[in-house]
Amino acid sequence: MAPVLLSKTLDPLVGIFTGVFAYYLYENNPRTAPPQEERLLSLVRWKLAKRNEEAEALIPKEEQVDWQVLVREASKKQ
Structure with missing residues (x-):
């Protein structure tokens, strides 16, 4: 088992952060950024x-309901 670096609860949080x-930097770095349509x-x-x-x-x-029509009808009745 690996040794605990900071604490049992803080180590996973540091890893997630x-x-x-790292993913944020990957998507926003001008040299490595994927095209806009391929971003997460x-x-x-x-x-x-x-x-x-x-x-x-x-x-x-x-059976499909058009909610915009229902909202317009309800606002007219008020």
Whole structure:
């Protein structure tokens, strides 16, 4: 077993911080930065949009609710 450097709880936190900071530097360094469409945030947004489209495809058209229409109707009634 590896020796404890700082403490049992602080060592994992330092490791996580180091990893997140290293990834931040990787994405923002002008020499090594990936293109905008290949950055983590863009890829996560793409994946969520794809998952939402697949979920909407599973729901029949007659059961889908247009929330914007419902909000407009509710605001007119007030």
